[in-house]
Amino acid sequence: MDWRDWRSWPARITRLWRSSLQFRTVTITVALSGFAIALVGVYVSVSVGNDLFQSRLGQVELDSNRATAAAQGILDASDASDRVQVQSLLGSARSSISAASSSRIIAVFRVPGQDPSTAAPQDFSTFGESTSVISDELRGSVQGEPGKQFWQSVTLATDDGGEVPGIVVGSQLTVPVAGRYELYIGYNLGEAEATLFFVQRTLLFAGLILILLIGAVTWIVVRFVVTPIRVAAETSQRLASGDLGVRIPEKGADVIATLAKSFNGMADSLQSQIKELADLSEVQQRFVSDVSHELRTPLTTIRLAGDLLYDQRATFPPATGRTAELLHTQVERFELLLSDLLEISKYDAGSVDLETEPTNLVHLAEDAIDGLRSLAESKGTQLDLVAPGGHLDAEVDPRRIRRIMHNLIGNAIEHGEGKPIVVSVDSNATAVALSVRDYGLGMSQTDIGHVFDRFWRADPSRKRTIGGTGLGLSIALEDAAVHGGWLQVWSSPGKGSCFRLTLPRTAHGALTASPSPLPPDDAGIDTRDTGAARIVTGGHHA
Template identity: 55%
Template sequence: MPAPVPYGWRSTVGRLRHVWRTSLQLRTVAITVLFTTVGVTLISGYMSISIATNLYDARKQQVLAEARQATVSAQQLLDSSVTQTGTIDVEAVRQVAQTTISNVTSSQFAIQRTPGQVTPQTMTALSTSGLELSIISSDLRDQVAVDDGQLYSQAVSIPTAEGSDPGIVVGSALEVPTAGQYELYLISNVRDVQETLDFVQQTLVIGSLLLIGTIGLVTYFVVRLAIGPVRLAAETAERLADGQLDQRIPERGEDVIATLARSFNRMADSLQRQITQLADLSRVQQRFVSDVSHELRTPLTTIRLAGDVLYDQRDQFTPTTARTAELLHTQVERFEVMLADLLEMSRYDAGAVELDVEPTNLVRLVEESLEGIRPLADERSSELRLVAPGGYFEADVDARRVRRVLQNLLGNAVDHGEGKPIVVHVDSDADAIAIAVRDYGLGMDEAQLERVFDRFWRADPSRQRTTGGTGLGLAIATEDAQVHGGQLDVWSRPGEGTCFRLTLPRRRGEAIGRSPIDLPPAEPLDGALQPDDAPGDRAAREGER
């Protein structure tokens, strides 16, 4: 099991990842430097290998030439040392051979007898003073002992007082009259070649680093020059999006960046004009709705009073007149509801809504709303159920607005529930509270779900409704949820019913995370409160929670 990564490292990596994702300039410079480093490394490596090979080959050819000359000179000396009687003073010849080899080459040398010979005479092995003969490998000696007239070489490490130096050993065979076959080894120190190669490699490394740094610096300034206007355009666009419509990009020069700035500024001018016109039109519309709504209240009040008088005396009229009085009474009530909704929407549009927040027990509020809608539900044979598993039910909300949302959702559930049970779920956690109203009626398709919160829209305008309605209920409910900092969600499927879920923060101003209730919620649990439960009993059980 791998060891856990410390939190500090995770935080640092996260910040670096964020900087990498958000900085185009950093990514461009980093990628350019990366590929430049790879390219320069490959080129420098190739150059270093080529130079090293050439230096080594040149020095090797020089050593081989010296060894060949020394071998020829030594063999000639040995051949000329034979007397007329066929004898040779081996030791005298050895001394002369040493002098001859030293004059031909500057390398160290060694003369070793080839093992396994029986001759009349032998010559004492000879080597340069201080030479470590162990550097001559047995493999090289085996090759030289074949005596095929060729020179054999091998790279070795020559011990020195400071450590070791690179070297080349070249071996050849010598034939000593009356003494048999001997091996001549020339050991050349190539430290000067290594020093030259080290200097070249150091120069290549420094030059490569300077080249990479120069390319990175040039890329930084070029990218900054190119991205600077883009960054300025992005910042200006952000300020425009925040509502600062007077922000513009400075126009300098005649290049493509200047063309971009002019085009952007023309677009911003056009957007500012259109947004200003729309804002003015919206203000006029809001003012018109507000003024009309206020102006209608006075004549509506008069009509309502007259309509109530006629409605109270409908028993004295003929059936046709009585029915007319009932219709007038119903439509005046609907007109009042519509006028109240219009006034509420105008307040939301004008941003003049203020919450009257207080600690509220959501279960009790739902029970009150259920009791208020129960007569209508009984008319439609819809059973009302409450599912409240317990939890942090008290929250800081505007009870009047939450009650209005519940009344709207419950009224829609009664209208579209087809006489099937209507289940209200209430649940919460430490951060949020949620209320879900679930019916098992008609349901809605995808096209209807997209418009369900639109103003003045109804899923089925021709269908007879129990609770009336103006088409503004869900729009106002959405505004009520949002002004609390919450949200109103919906789930629906044709033939399976609909569920609306209201989720609000427990404390005003806090953000909500996951809703305490799934959408749609699970089926009612065993022991869910039934319609015949008395409110007092329910309150007592809630107090036990």
């Protein structure tokens, strides 16, 4: 993974989230744990900050009250009467405040609104640039209620130009001769803030370490749980792909081991049943093949005798001549049925080999039409061949494709009700398609779902005119599939039917689309109207 390609991270993380149960579990656990730890950390930080502030505030109020009382005691014990004495007395009071309190930030302001006095000393402040932090609200409270103490949270400026949190406590002093003065003492809370920051850093570091530990523990625990599940998933995939001998290793006696035992038991049962079905299918295929082969010898003898009788039918009485004709017809149909059964048994056994060669489907279609033209004329059916495509050669087995065409055109003649039949061959660079379109009765939705079933007939009472066996479309479907092609049908009652064979132009080529439309262009329906007609591919609705 290229970490510099950061634009692809979201897509990769999304794929990892979808594909990895372990990643999802660890991510969710870490996220929820981190959220819980963050809530606890915020609560602890706020609680510690409030406790530090309240503890420091209590100390500040006691310290300020003690310093104010000491200064007032000095002022009350003095008999100063002139400005110099009062100034000296107030200096002693400030020294007493500094000695009695832990702060050197002091401000003394004469309460406004008093009578002017020449003995009143000037205001004094060591707040420096922080004098403005003494708000009008605090001064109003101190001025309005003598004898009480008030405080306010502020931000104090330090000597190095920085800022620290602080508290300003205000009260009143009564100075002899000069009157009432406001006393403000500022306390620096920098140490409490540093303590709070230390606690917060400790909580943050401990929280990160805890989240990493939780993630690591979760990863290890989930790995122990997910690994057997992953093994079970891989085993089931191999089992589904046909590897029936694969099993899950059984270790221990926990629930995972129980799952492995149950899965292996199911696989054993499935393997046994599949083997039984395979053996039964093989027996059935061998039986059909053996019977078909064994019947050929007596059938050949019957055929020779039947041909002899058929050739001499003119010399027989009428009833005997008719019997010879029926015998000849049924022997031909029996022989065709045996050939079809042998062909079906080869497909069922998977022993079909193609003999491909470059073949022009137009020529095959012409040969098939010529071979069935006499049957079409007897039905009053006109056969037309349309070949607009430019790539008409394909690598196919001509014998099997000729058989498909013969079957499709013969069925169209039989069910076309004497109406014209259009055989179309079209192609593109990758595929070639043959369509047989008739305008007969068509089929219902139920019928076209079974059109490729073996021995199925749309109308069992309808007489066959071309000696079919009921296996033609099934064999045609297998012939198309072994070429990697499609055999599809569209039909609608009263509008006829259209069978379309699509083949890749090269052996082992892949099909993506057919060059011939289905439903046909002259169907006269909306192709989205599934209630009017359906397209069926290989016996499955498409």
